[in-house]
Amino acid sequence: xxxxxxxxxxxxxxxxxxxxxxxxxxxxxxxxGKKVSFAKxxxxxxxxxxxxGGGIEQTRIIPRSILRTTHxxxxxxxxxKVPIRRYVRVVCLFPNTNKPLRFNxxxxxxxxxxxxxxxxxxxxxxxxxxxxxxxxxxxxxxxNDIAQSIxxxxxxxxxxxxxxxxxxxKRKNKQWIKNWVKIKNIYPTIQSIxxxxxxxxxxxxxxxxxxxxxxxxxxxxxxxxxxxxxLTEILLEMGYDDRAKQAFAQFCRxxxxxxxxHNFPVIDKFEKEYEPHESIxxxxxxxxxxxxxxxxxxxxxxxxxxxxxxxxxxLQKQIETQYKPPTEKIIVYRGQRLSDTDFEQLCLxxxxxxxxxxxxxxxxxxxxxYAFAESNxxxxxxxxxxxxxxxxxxxxxxxxxxxxxxxKYSEEExxxxxxxxxxxxxxxxxxxxxFWQVQLSLTSDDDSELKQITEFIRxxxxxxxxxxxxxxLLLKIGKFSHAEEIFQMLIExxxxxxxxxxxxxxxxxxxxxEQGKCDYKNxxxxxxxxxxxxxxxxxxxxxxxxxxxxxxxxxxxxTENYSKALETFQMALDNQKNKCRTYNVVLAETYNNIxxxxxxxxxxxxxxxxxxxxxxxxKKAVPLNxxxxxxxxxxxxxxxxxxxxxxxxxxxxxxxxxxxQYNHSSNNINTAINDTNIGEVHEKLKEFPIALxxxxxxxxxxxxxxxxxxxxxxxxxxxxxxxxKNMNDNTKALQFYKKVLYxxxxxxRLKQPNLGTTYYSMGQIYKNIRKIDKxxxxxxxxxxxxxxxxxxxxxxxxxxxxHLAEARIK
Numbered sequence: 001x002x003x004x005x006x007x008x009x010x011x012x013x014x015x016x017x018x019x020x021x022x023x024x025x026x027x028x029x030x031x032x033g034k035k036v037s038f039a040k041x042x043x044x045x046x047x048x049x050x051x052x053g054g055g056i057e058q059t060r061i062i063p064r065s066i067l068r069t070t071h072x073x074x075x076x077x078x079x080x081k082v083p084i085r086r087y088v089r090v091v092c093l094f095p096n097t098n099k100p101l102r103f104n105x106x107x108x109x110x111x112x113x114x115x116x117x118x119x120x121x122x123x124x125x126x127x128x129x130x131x132x133x134x135x136x137x138x139x140x141x142x143x144n145d146i147a148q149s150i151x152x153x154x155x156x157x158x159x160x161x162x163x164x165x166x167x168x169x170k171r172k173n174k175q176w177i178k179n180w181v182k183i184k185n186i187y188p189t190i191q192s193i194x195x196x197x198x199x200x201x202x203x204x205x206x207x208x209x210x211x212x213x214x215x216x217x218x219x220x221x222x223x224x225x226x227x228x229x230x231l232t233e234i235l236l237e238m239g240y241d242d243r244a245k246q247a248f249a250q251f252c253r254x255x256x257x258x259x260x261x262h263n264f265p266v267i268d269k270f271e272k273e274y275e276p277h278e279s280i281x282x283x284x285x286x287x288x289x290x291x292x293x294x295x296x297x298x299x300x301x302x303x304x305x306x307x308x309x310x311x312x313x314x315l316q317k318q319i320e321t322q323y324k325p326p327t328e329k330i331i332v333y334r335g336q337r338l339s340d341t342d343f344e345q346l347c348l349x350x351x352x353x354x355x356x357x358x359x360x361x362x363x364x365x366x367x368x369x370y371a372f373a374e375s376n377x378x379x380x381x382x383x384x385x386x387x388x389x390x391x392x393x394x395x396x397x398x399x400x401x402x403x404x405x406x407x408k409y410s411e412e413e414x415x416x417x418x419x420x421x422x423x424x425x426x427x428x429x430x431x432x433x434x435f436w437q438v439q440l441s442l443t444s445d446d447d448s449e450l451k452q453i454t455e456f457i458r459x460x461x462x463x464x465x466x467x468x469x470x471x472x473l474l475l476k477i478g479k480f481s482h483a484e485e486i487f488q489m490l491i492e493x494x495x496x497x498x499x500x501x502x503x504x505x506x507x508x509x510x511x512x513x514e515q516g517k518c519d520y521k522n523x524x525x526x527x528x529x530x531x532x533x534x535x536x537x538x539x540x541x542x543x544x545x546x547x548x549x550x551x552x553x554x555x556x557x558x559t560e561n562y563s564k565a566l567e568t569f570q571m572a573l574d575n576q577k578n579k580c581r582t583y584n585v586v587l588a589e590t591y592n593n594i595x596x597x598x599x600x601x602x603x604x605x606x607x608x609x610x611x612x613x614x615x616x617x618x619k620k621a622v623p624l625n626x627x628x629x630x631x632x633x634x635x636x637x638x639x640x641x642x643x644x645x646x647x648x649x650x651x652x653x654x655x656x657x658x659x660x661q662y663n664h665s666s667n668n669i670n671t672a673i674n675d676t677n678i679g680e681v682h683e684k685l686k687e688f689p690i691a692l693x694x695x696x697x698x699x700x701x702x703x704x705x706x707x708x709x710x711x712x713x714x715x716x717x718x719x720x721x722x723x724x725k726n727m728n729d730n731t732k733a734l735q736f737y738k739k740v741l742y743x744x745x746x747x748x749r750l751k752q753p754n755l756g757t758t759y760y761s762m763g764q765i766y767k768n769i770r771k772i773d774k775x776x777x778x779x780x781x782x783x784x785x786x787x788x789x790x791x792x793x794x795x796x797x798x799x800x801x802x803h804l805a806e807a808r809i810k
Contacts, residue, residue, distance in 0.1 A: 089117075091117075137204055236313055237466030245310060249270060280322075294359070319359075333388065607639055634656045637649045657671075657675070
C-alpha cells in the first residue's frame with residue numbers, strides 16, 4: 001500500500017508524514033448552490049467524455065513553417081513536429097555581385113531593435129550559418145536573382161521560418177515562388193520588408209509564448225494562480241537597489257550563453273540605462289526580456305523570477321500608475337493558440353472565473369488579434385480570439401494601461417493588463433474550423449468568489465516581511481535550497497529584540513531540513529530553538545506553538561520513538577483546548593498525526609478512531625480543503641486494507657480518486673499512488689486484470705515524472721511484474737522484473753522491493769519456462785543478498801536455499 005508523495009516509504013506498515021506546516025489548500029465550496037458529491041467514481045474501464053458544441057473538429061491543417069518541399073519545389077509529407085524555438089534571428093544575403101544595398105536602408109533594418117541581424121555576401125557561408133542555428137527561428141532576406149539558385153538548399157531547414165525576397169514585383173518574377181510555402185512574397189524595397197518583418201517577428205514571438213491561465217472557483221483554487229499572485233504581492237513589498245539590476249544583467253549573460261551573444265549589447269544597454277519608469281518600453285521592445293519574463297512566470301521558474309523581481313515589480317507598478325478607470329465601454333482583443341485539452345477545459349469553465357498568470361498584452365485592433373489566432377489553428381492547436389470587455393460601469397480590481405506612448409509598437413493600440421487579471425468567461429463562439437472566439441469580461445471588485453479567494457490567500461501567506469513571505473512561498477513549492485538561503489540571511493539580520501521573528505525563522509529552517517533534506521537531526525535542533533523562543537514569550541502565536549509540537553512529534557515518529565511522538569502530539573492537543581475553534585484545521589492535523597503513530601504501533605482501532613475525528617473536522621471546515629480530506633480518506637482506506645476489509649478500502653480509495661479528478665490532479669504523483677492502492681486491493685481480491693489496469697495507469701503518470709519518483713516507479717514495475725506472474729504471463733513478468741532489477745542496482749538506497757525478493761521472483765519464472773541455469777543463478781543471487789544484510793530474514797534465506805536445491809536436482 002503506497003503512501004502519498006510527501007512520504008516515500010513503501011511498506012504497508014510504514015510511517016507516513018502527516019505532520020506538515022499548514023499549506024494553502026484547494027478551496028472547495030458549493031457551485032450554483034449545489035453541493036459536490038464524491039460518493040461515486042468511474043470504473044477504470046470507462047472514460048468520461050465531454051462534448052463541446054457538438055464536438056471539437058479534428059481538421060488537419062499543416063502549419064507553413066513545418067512543411068517540407070522536394071527539390072523540384074512540390075510539397076511532400078508533413079515534417080515531424082518541431083518544437084518552438086525561443087530565439088528569433090534575421091539573416092540577410094547580399095552577394096557582392098548584387099547591387100549594393102544603401103547604407104541607410106541597412107541601418108533601418110538594424111534599428112528594428114527587436115532581433116539580431118546577420119549579413120552575408122557569400123552564399124556558401126550563408127547556408128552553413130543557417131544549418132548551425134537549429135535552436136533559433138530564422139527570418140531570411142534574399143535578393144530574387146540569387147534566391148532561385150539556393151532555395152532548394154535552405155527551404156527544408158526546419159529552423160527557417162519565413163523567407164522575404166527582395167526584387168522587382170513584376171508578375172513573371174512571382175511565378176516561381178508559388179511552390180515554396182515559406183516564401184512570404186517579393187518586395188521592391190528593403191523598407192517594405194522592414195515593415196512586414198517587424199510585424200512577423202513580433203507575431204512569432206508572441207505566438208510562441210504560451211500563456212498561463214488558471215481556473216478560479218470555490219471548488220478549486222489553482223495552485224499556479226495562488227503562487228504567482230502571492231509572488232507578485234511579495235515582489236511589490238521588496239526593496240531593490242542598483243545591485244539587483246547588475247546581478248540580473250550578469251545572470252542574463254550566463255542564461256543566454258555565448259550561442260546567443262547577440263543579446264549582450266542589449267543587456268549592456270539595459271544595465272547602464274534602465275530606469276523603473278521605462279519598464280513598459282523595455283518589455284515591449286522585443287528584446288530578451290519579453291520571452292524570459294513570460295516564460296519564467298508561466299513555468300514558475302523561481303530562480304529567474306527572483307532575479308528579475310525588480311523589473312516585474314517596476315512593470316506592475318508602472319501599469320498601476322498609468323491605470324485610469326474608463327469612462328466608456330472598451331473592447332480589446334488577444335489572439336492566442338490553445339491545445340485541444342486546454343480549450344476543452346476552458347469550455348468546461350464557461351461562466352466561471354479565469355486568471356492570466358502573466359502580463360497580458362491585448363490590442364484594440366481586432367485585425368491584429370485575428371491574424372495572430374488565425375495563423376495558429378491547425379493539428380492539435382486551436383486558434384482563439386479573446387474578446388475582452390471592460391465595462392465602465394463596473395469598478396474592477398484588475399488594472400491595465402494603454403501603453404501606445406511607451407510601447408515600441410504604438411500602431412497596435414496595445415493595452416497591457418497587470419499580472420493576475422481576473423475575467424469571467426462568457427460566450428464561446430465558433431468562427432470556423434478550429435477557430436473560436438471567447439468572450440471575457442473583467443470582474444467587479446465586489447465579486448464574492450474573488451473576495452473569498454483573495455482573503456484566503458492573504459491569510460495563508462502571512463509574514464513579517466516580504467522576504468519572510470518569499471521564503472515561505474519557496475518552501476511551499478519545494479524550492480528548499482532557495483528558501484534556506486533566504487531564512488539564513490534573515491536570521492543573520494534579525495534584531496535581538498525581535499524574538500518572535502527569530503523563532504519563526506528557526507521554525508522554517510526546521511521544516512526545510514525535515515522536508516527538503518530528510519535531515520531529522522538538524523531539523524530537531526532548529527525546531528528546539530524555535531520552541532524555546534515560543535515558550536519564553538507569552539504573546540507567541542499559539543498556532544505556531546501547536547504546529548511546532550506537531551513537527552517535533554513527526555520527527556520522533558520517523559525515528560521510531562513512538563512513545564515520545566505520542567507525548568509530543570498530546571502537548572499539541574493540550575495547547576489547542578479552549579483556544580482553537582471547534583473545527584480548526586490544525587486540530588485535524590494533530591488527530592491525523594496521532595492516528596499515524598498508532599498505525600505504526602499496529603494499534604489499528606485507535607488509529608481509526610483518531611482518523612475519524614480528523615475527518616469529522618475536515619468535513620465541516622470552511623473553506624473545505626479537499627486535499628487534506630482526500631489524504632484522510634486514503635489513510636482510513638489503508639487501515640481497512642491492512643485489516644483485510646477490502647471492500648471498504650476500495651470504496652474510500654475510489655472516493656479519493658473522485659476528489660483528485662475534480663481537483664484536476666490527474667497527472668501528479670498522488671494520483672498514481674492512489675491508482676496503485678486501488679490496484680493492490682483488486683490484486684488481493686484476485687481480480688488481476690483490473691489490478692493490472694490500475695497499475696498501468698499509475699505507470700503512465702509516473703513515467704512522465706522526474707527521477708525523484710524512482711521509488712514509486714520501481715514499486716509499480718514490481719506490482720505489474722507480480723500480476724503478470726500470477727496471470728502466468730511469464731514473458732511480460734520477466735520483462736518488468738528486469739526493470740525493477742535495473743533500478744535497484746542503479747539506486748542502491750531503494751529498499752522496497754529488495755534485490756533478494758526480485759532475484760527470487762525471477763528465479764521462479766526461469767524455472768517455469770525451464771531455463772534452469774538462469775533460475776539457479778537468480779536463486780544464488782537472492783541468497784547472496786540475504787546473507788549480506790545485517791539482519792537477514794531466516795525464513796527467506798531457507799526458502800531461497802530450498803528452491804536452489806530443487807533447481808539443481810532438475
